[in-house]
Amino acid sequence: MISMSDVNSIRQMRRDGESVASIARAVGVSRDTVYKYLKKNDFSPDPPRVVMARPSKLDPYKPLIQEWLDQDVTNWKKQRHTARRIWQRLRDECGADVSEATVGRYVRAARESRCERRSSFLDLTWAPGEAQADFGEADFYVRGIRTRLSYFVLVFPYSNVGLAQVFPAENAECTCEGLRRTFEFVGGVPTRIVFDNAAGVGRRIGDAVRTTEVFGRCAAHYGFAYSFCNPHSGNEKGSVENKVGVVRRSLFVPVPQVWDIKTYNVRLLDACMKLSDKPHWLKGEPESQLFFEDHFAMVGLPERPFECVRYTRAKADKKGKVKVDGPHIYSTAPELAGQELVLGLGALCVKVYDQSGTLVCEHTRRYGSAPTDETDPSSQLCLLSTRVGAWKNSRVRAAVSEDLRNHMDLLPRADLRGELRAMRSECARSGWVSTLQATELAFASTGRVDEASVTVAASGLSSKPVLYDEETDLADYDRATGIGR
DSSP states (O other), rough: OHHHHHHHHHHHHHHOOOOOHHHHHHHHHOOOHHHHHHHOOOOOOOOOOOOOOOOOOOOGGGGHHHHHHHHHTSSOOSOOOOHHHHHHHHHHHHHOOOOHHHHHHHHHHHHHHHOOOOOOOOOOOOOTEEEEEEEEEEEETTTTTEEEEEEEEEEETTTEEEEEEOOOOSSSSHHHHHHHHHHHHSSSOSSSSEESSSSEEEEEETTTEOOOOOHHHHHHHHHHHEEETTTTTTGGGGGHHHHHHHHHHHSSSSSEEESSSHHHHHHHHHHHHHHHHHHOTTTTTTHHHHHHHHHHHHHHSSSSOOOEEEEEEOOOOOOOOETTTTTEEEEEEEEGOOEEEEEESSSEEEEEEEESSEEEEEEEEEOOOEEEEEEGGGGGGHHHHHOOGGGGGGGHHHHHHHHHHHHTTTHHHHHHHHHHHHHHHHHHHHHHHHHHHHHHHHHHHSSSOOHHHHHHHHHHHOOOOOSSSSSOOHHHHHHTTTTTO
């Protein structure tokens, strides 16, 4: 098994007209191997096999070592930790039973990853068919909730045509999904793409390039070359840096209303192309006309689209639920309780498979630090706040206390919609359990449910202070009331 980088090199060299024998010599593999990967037409990830993890005795102490190395950055260079001194401190202060050689290898690797090595700048003359990629951020009203999302931008510097896709995160799955959608929209694949030094896709450390598994397979599948610019060197991909701002100002102002991200992204591609109905800022020709030259230089699409998915494993709890990406819980089936399941994590969805590889269920993928549970009534709040007629039969109504239920049952539709929206907004910040407790507390205290009272109640429950727009000087109240005279 060779690396995805070598696979991509084999396919690139063959596309450039080199013989199988010369490719085999250049990559250092047999001709049979070259034939194998030239014939293969699908590099989508395979579900993982059972691999026994090999934990290291050093694992519990790695965060502490990183903390010491971080502190060393501010210390005089002659008064910093050596690998031997770190090993001594672990042994004496923490009682760690690890060898000095193990500590030395880890410290050496950690320091190499921090080292910034000199490297040449990228050529800023861009040929047709080459592209740059980056992410930006903008606010959107997603089903009524103001949410800050990321948007992926792929720009062709030769023509200055840029295409954008909105995603909840900037991980490898979202990047590959954005690439797939733009490739299919334009009907071709760029010959080379320059990326930022982003952890979601990969990164460049000195002269070495490390990519994520999903992105490496995506590059091999579509056959494009890739490179990463230097850290803090936006000038090396100035076209996409500029296009990120253009897209935000032109298409995301005012704040867009989004109900379904997939549907919105389809319309967004057409809107991006309309931005190119103008002359090129330097060449004078229409950008849409120059894009024909970009398209002519692109590589054709493969026979099958790439499956932008990352597989992982998780054990179902006693209720058949699995937790992934931190606080996010997804339901499966009660009979799968206690079993190890395979999760296929896509950009916008999570697919759950049993041990035989059979698809059990599919959920919308959740992001963020607020806990979510697909079986919670919170999953109905977004829709319920716009379709209040379903209140009587909703899981939200069944979850609240009897007093609050009776109160909300008697409300006019407009008032009921307002109270549900207050719960919806707080749920996006704090999760369902905290929102339910805060709503009950607010109603018990004030006799109503509004966004201000629910926010204050939730803040009290979490012991976090409420942040106001302006600082308040309590002495103003003393002066106004005459206290202290």
